[in-house]
Amino acid sequence: MLLCFPCQKLTHVYYIDKVGYSFPSDEGWPFAKYLGACGRMVAVNYVGEELWSYFNAPWEKRVDLAWQLMEIAEQLTNNDFEFALYLLDVSFDNFAVGPRDGKVIIVDAENVLVADKRLIRQNKPENWDVWYESKFDDCDKEACLSFSKEILCARVTVDHNYYAICQNLLSRHATWRGTSGGLLHDPPAEIAKEGRLGALLDECANPKKRYGRFQAAKELREYLAQLSNNFDAKAERSVRTLGVTVLAGRAFGGLAPSVPALRSLGWVQKGPVALGGLQRDRI
Numbered sequence: 001m002l003l004c005f006p007c008q009k010l011t012h013v014y015y016i017d018k019v020g021y022s023f024p025s026d027e028g029w030p031f032a033k034y035l036g037a038c039g040r041m042v043a044v045n046y047v048g049e050e051l052w053s054y055f056n057a058p059w060e061k062r063v064d065l066a067w068q069l070m071e072i073a074e075q076l077t078n079n080d081f082e083f084a085l086y087l088l089d090v091s092f093d094n095f096a097v098g099p100r101d102g103k104v105i106i107v108d109a110e111n112v113l114v115a116d117k118r119l120i121r122q123n124k125p126e127n128w129d130v131w132y133e134s135k136f137d138d139c140d141k142e143a144c145l146s147f148s149k150e151i152l153c154a155r156v157t158v159d160h161n162y163y164a165i166c167q168n169l170l171s172r173h174a175t176w177r178g179t180s181g182g183l184l185h186d187p188p189a190e191i192a193k194e195g196r197l198g199a200l201l202d203e204c205a206n207p208k209k210r211y212g213r214f215q216a217a218k219e220l221r222e223y224l225a226q227l228s229n230n231f232d233a234k235a236e237r238s239v240r241t242l243g244v245t246v247l248a249g250r251a252f253g254g255l256a257p258s259v260p261a262l263r264s265l266g267w268v269q270k271g272p273v274a275l276g277g278l279q280r281d282r283i
């Protein structure tokens with residue numbers, strides 16, 4: 001986990017590897033359950049097989065996984081806590097799927113950049129309120145992403161997570177271990193013929209319109225939900241979002257959950273000195 005300290009120095013990004021501690025899975029965050037740590041070692045729950053092993057799963061399963069991935073992108077971007085968590089390493093082996101509940105979980109949370117949007121609003125760095133559109137990266141290697149940590153740490157409206165999920169996992173631009181076509185490869189004929197899915201995925205990965213990715217991502221979430229045609233499962237999984245809401249409620253009810261604690265401890269505001277204190281406290 002990487003932390004921005006926008007009020008101190010925009011150029012500084014700090015590293016802590018316990019995202020699952022600050023953003024606990026049992027409170028709805030899509031990270032492996034944090035069990036404990038010893039020095040730099042962190043123990044988390046085993047989730048299940050990599051997302052990669054579902055690359056050739058039946059279409060319905062892949063649609064459900066794709067829908068969950070877009071929901072994760074949304075949750076990490078917009079949540080009640082006003083922390084944005086940007087995924088900096090998005091590939092088929094950094095997500096796993098629970099065998100029983102079928103839930104998608106991020107298993108490599110080292111490369112998550114945490115930006116405090118409330119602080120950005122307070123400190124108003126240059127262009128803080130200009131919507132930021134990530135640049136499509138057509139590189140030759142697998143799972144590339146283009147981003148600027150300084151910009152991600154200094155804007156409140158950012159399409160990075162939609163970009164990362166669409167470009168590297170879902171769209172035809174996703175390449176991984178010699179495959180192409182992405183998780184939503186080979187759709188049924190009627191969906192391919194309709195063309196909407198392909199168009200939304202393209203616009204989400206490599207938008208042609210200004211701010212097109214924000215809109216495409218929203219429509220893609222809706223379309224995938226509709227395609228999965230499984231509203232019961234959808235309602236059940238929205239517990240993910242509910243968990244966050246409950247946590248917000250509890251924060252005001254006197255318990256000290258870990259995310260608001262990030263702020264109340266003051267280490268986000270205070271920077272590296274306080275961060276060192278926090279690491280010592282929690283290891």
Ligand SMILES: Nc1ncnc2c1ncn2[C@@H]1O[C@H](COP(=O)(O)OP(=O)(O)O)[C@@H](O)[C@H]1O
Nearest residue numbers: 032044045046047048050093094096107108109
């Ligand atoms: N909590 C977990 N549950 C299931 N598999 C995991 C978990 N953590 C890691 N893995 C597996 O181990 C692999 C390597 O872990 P990862 O944290 O991504 O390390 P690296 O930094 O080397 O990429 C992952 O790609 C995944 O297959």
Ligand SMILES: [Mg+2]
Nearest residue numbers: 093094107108
């Ligand atoms: Mg990894």
